[in-house]
Amino acid sequence: MISIGNAIFVEEEKIEESILLYYDDVKFNEPLLKEYPNLRELEKYLYIPPSMIPGKLDRERISLISDGGRSGINLNYRVEISLEIFGSRGTQTFVEGRKGIGSRFWSNSEKEKLENYWSERGERKRIQKLLSSPETSRVMYGVSSGYDRPWGAQSESLAEHELKESERILKDRINIKHCPVVAILRLPKEVEKLGRLLGNETPERFYQVIRLVPGNIGIDGLWTPSLLNLNDYEIETLKRKLEENGGVERFKKYILDDMVSLLELIPRTAKQIGNDYETYAITGYFGDDHVVTLTGLYLRDMESIGFEKGYNNIKKGFTSQAMQIIGGIELIFLILKLGDWKEIIDKIDSSEYFKIKETYFGRIMDVEGEDGFRTNIYLPRSLF
Numbered sequence: 001m002i003s004i005g006n007a008i009f010v011e012e013e014k015i016e017e018s019i020l021l022y023y024d025d026v027k028f029n030e031p032l033l034k035e036y037p038n039l040r041e042l043e044k045y046l047y048i049p050p051s052m053i054p055g056k057l058d059r060e061r062i063s064l065i066s067d068g069g070r071s072g073i074n075l076n077y078r079v080e081i082s083l084e085i086f087g088s089r090g091t092q093t094f095v096e097g098r099k100g101i102g103s104r105f106w107s108n109s110e111k112e113k114l115e116n117y118w119s120e121r122g123e124r125k126r127i128q129k130l131l132s133s134p135e136t137s138r139v140m141y142g143v144s145s146g147y148d149r150p151w152g153a154q155s156e157s158l159a160e161h162e163l164k165e166s167e168r169i170l171k172d173r174i175n176i177k178h179c180p181v182v183a184i185l186r187l188p189k190e191v192e193k194l195g196r197l198l199g200n201e202t203p204e205r206f207y208q209v210i211r212l213v214p215g216n217i218g219i220d221g222l223w224t225p226s227l228l229n230l231n232d233y234e235i236e237t238l239k240r241k242l243e244e245n246g247g248v249e250r251f252k253k254y255i256l257d258d259m260v261s262l263l264e265l266i267p268r269t270a271k272q273i274g275n276d277y278e279t280y281a282i283t284g285y286f287g288d289d290h291v292v293t294l295t296g297l298y299l300r301d302m303e304s305i306g307f308e309k310g311y312n313n314i315k316k317g318f319t320s321q322a323m324q325i326i327g328g329i330e331l332i333f334l335i336l337k338l339g340d341w342k343e344i345i346d347k348i349d350s351s352e353y354f355k356i357k358e359t360y361f362g363r364i365m366d367v368e369g370e371d372g373f374r375t376n377i378y379l380p381r382s383l384f
Contacts, residue, residue: 001237002065004078005093006294007214009268010234011224013066016135017047017101020188021165027163028183031170035085042096043183047072048140049102049152051114051130052191055123064101067216067300068224070152079212083295087175091092092295094212095178100159100187101208102138103152110141110198117197136369140191140206143199150195155204158196162209162302174269175261175279178299179291182210186289214298215291227292245294252379254296262297269307280307 001010026043033040050058064072077096083089105111111131118127130136140152149155154162166181168174187206195206218226230238242251262282269280282289282305289301299305 001076001234001241003237003241004075004082004095005375006091007078007093007095007218008154008238008241008293009065009075010230011065012225014135015066015072015138016050016061016062017072017138018050018053019060019062020046020048022046022185024186024188026185026363027160027181029167029170029181030178031167032085032182036079036081038210039079039182042077043185045213046187046208047098047101048187048191049134050150051118051127051139052102052194054121055126062067064098065216066224067097068099070101070103070154071097071244072101073097073213073216081180081212083177085170086177087173088177088254088296090295092214092293092298094179096215097211097213099162099209099211100140100152100154100206101320102140104137105139106151110139110143112124113196113198117194139195139198140187140196141191141198142206143201148202149205150202150204150206150357151199153187153195153206154184154205154209155202156186157204158303159207159209161306162211165302165305166211175263175297176265176305177258177261178302179211179213179306181302182212184209185323199276211302213291214293214295217292217299218290218300219292219367220244224291241294251294251296258297278307281305344347 002011022043022045027042029190047062050061054375062074064074067073079094080091081092081094115124115127115131118124133257138152140150143151146366148160163181163184166178169176170177185208187208191204216224217230218224239248242248251375265280265282271278282299289299289304290297291300
């Protein structure tokens with residue numbers, strides 16, 4: 001486990017990327033850059049798998065650690081951010097993160113195509129060496145990995161969405177602790193052209209997202225380290241870091257605040273639209289989309305948040321609002337390892353937003369804590 005200030009990482013996998021100077025158009029997170037103008041320097045470079053560029057361009061490399069299937073973290077670039085921009089307290093150390101830096105091969109056919117492509121251009125030995133090392137054998141190509149995303153890169157539409165939602169959260173003071181998007185950059189046309197020779201199923205352009213991340217440890221992650229799979233040494237290291245940074249009680253307060261913020265998000269942003277309603281909600285799987293730090297939880301994947309209309313009944317699908325409640329319940333079980341029911345119930349009952357719950361929500365269950373102390377858990381009426 002690596003600790004940088006109050007940011008924590010598990011170094012499970014190392015990645016080597018080529019660094020290219022960037023001269024194309026770039027779109028910035030203006031509310032973030034207004035507060036931290038020095039972040040603008042991050043847009044000068046792109047991180048590209050060395051297998052996607054000619055050898056003559058592969059002159060400088062950067063070492064990253066994995067942050068998911070197509071993302072990496074540069075531990076050498078760090079910035080201290082005031083949590084006031086998220087409606088919280090204190091500060092948090094962030095480091096540079098990139099989404100869209102390439103992924104492992106989906107099948108051998110793309111690997112063979114790439115090897116043949118560079119062999120025909122006199123670079124057989126170079127490409128064979130690159131593809132034989134786990135640190136350099138990443139690739140991008142136009143085979144959709146879901147939602148029309150290019151494999152190993154980010155799509156234009158989702159990159160735009162991530163930037164817009166990060167800007168919205170900061171501009172409108174929605175108070176969601178997240179990994180803020182700094183900028184989005186289109187990948188070089190030559191890289192995209194090669195990617196489409198390997199596979200051309202998605203019409204989306206290839207993009208890379210620059211973001212700030214405070215860690216890569218989730219609650220329960222498919223692609224990244226999680227609290228559920230940390231080894232004994234990492235758990236002990238985490239406990240020691242907690243004590244060095246104010247102790248378990250301080251950490252628990254952050255987690256409790258984040259739990260309520262998550263559960264509040266639906267009633268806090270709900271708007272009536274005719275007979276229906278619209279809420280700002282997290283739409284992805286909770287455990288993999290958040291990272292755990294010494295100052296609580298941060299939403300990592302900005303693809304997973306946005307406004308969504310409620311449904312008239314459950315038959316139309318399991319709504320993101322339900323997923324968000326499940327996320328809150330996951331947080332409850334995490335806190336139970338550190339505290340007790342009464343702390344959780346007191347925190348929920350003190351929330352002003354749950355006083356308007358009858359407008360859009362119906363009671364789903366009672367929860368009884370210590371000494372018969374009771375509270376209610378509410379879900380959107382559309383789920384009944």
